Amino acid sequence: MPQTSTWALPYPAGTQVPNVPADLQALATATDAALSAATAFVGGEVRANALQNLSPGGNALSFPTVVVSPAGVAWDGSTTWTVQQSAPYSLFANARIDNVTGSPAIHFAGTTYSDGTFILPGLSTSSGYGDVSTSGTVYLTAGTQVRAWIYTGTAAKTAFAIRPPMFKIWRK
Known part of the structure; x- marks a missing residue:
């Protein structure tokens, strides 16, 4: 029996x-499988479990602790997610840092940090101890690598374990 190209749903040839009865059963079985795959959770959540000393400039945040096991996205165990399916994804990252000067911000970028590699730029915080976070939804193509980078301005800082840095990604 031939199948549709997108969802592999069977239909009788002319x-x-x-x-x-057999054709409807085959169609129902294939529809169930296609819907299960389309609605399956894709994403994960990771956190840091220790202080992270941050150098001036851009720092890739490290997240060694898995909170929600990655599904449908690859995780390198430290800093990088690799998208396995082209789709819109929601991203969230947060960290509490000390000595907030120089308008620090968290940005999503690839494996190198520069204004030209931003996937999703973040907003800055202003002074004192502060939570710095960013979130949003962006279309990512299969194979895209994503890291949460924290820009600390010109001063060294510390990301605290009392509000551990976290990174969440999920397919919309």
């Missing part, structure tokens, strides 16, 4: 003798 030359086949119709067998309505």
Whole structure:
């Protein structure tokens, strides 16, 4: 029996003798499988479990602790997610840092940090101890690598374990 190209749903060929019960069963089984795959959770959540000393400039945040096991996205165990399916993804990252000067911000970028590699730029915080976070939804193509980078301005800082840095990614 031929199948549709996108969802692999079977349909009888014009030359086949119709067998309505068998054809409907094959279509129902294939539809169930296609819907299960389309609605399956894709994403994960990781956190840091220790202080992270941050150098001036851009720092890739490290997240060694898995909170929600990655599904449908690859995780390198430290800093980088690799998207396995092209789709819109929601991203969230947060960290509490000390000595907030120089308008620090968290940005999502690839494996190198520069204004030209931003996937999703973040907003800055202003002074004192502060939570710095960013979130948003962006279309990512299969194979895209994503890291949460924290820009600390010109001063060294510390990301605290009392509000551990976290990174969440999920397919919309």
